[in-house]
Amino acid sequence: MKVPCESCHTTFRLDSSLVKSTGTKVICTKCRAVFKVYPPPVDNRRKTPRVKTQNLISYFTYNENGSLISHGLGIALDISKGGILLETPYPMESGLLVLNATDRNKNSIEVKGKLVYSKATSAGTYLCGIEFMGVDERIRNFITKLIKEYHFQGNNLFIALKKRSHYLNKKTAYV
Secondary structure (H helix, E strand, O other), rough: OOOOOOOOOOOEEOOHHOOOOOEEEEEOOOOEEEEEEEEEOOOOOOOOOOHHHHHHHEEEEEEEOOEEEEEEEEEEEEEEEEEEEEOOOOOOOOOOOEEEEEEEOOOOOEEEEEEEEEEEEOOOOOOEEEEEEEHHHHHHHHHHHHHHHHOOOOOOOOHHHHHHHHHHHHHHHHH
């Protein structure tokens, strides 16, 4: 990688494998200035842009024989034409995934995908990257409906749930 000196702007080559993720101190060979060098940013592997969302998604994982392995709930953090990022309380099993959500009219929205990765977070949850299987009209409808629901619900699942809970409490108070 090419590294310019912060002081004299002389450019020199540095093996990127020597640079730590937290930064590495280097000395300029021309002016002897000491500064930190950081690794180059990782290329964005995404082919399509992601849209922020917070939809409640139920998921079902199946093995290659079609038998149910696991199921659970997660929150969609973002979505694109190619996939979705879910935050779940447990790691997902690899295999075929069926994702399901409902819209405000109680219509079921369903799409198939496969698990790309599942990483633990410091909060004790898991981030699960899911790639949609195929790109067709059903997937486009799934994405469109999730984004519309996110915006309809006031851009925040937790606010929407609180509003709904508050409304139900008021309703039962008058009965």
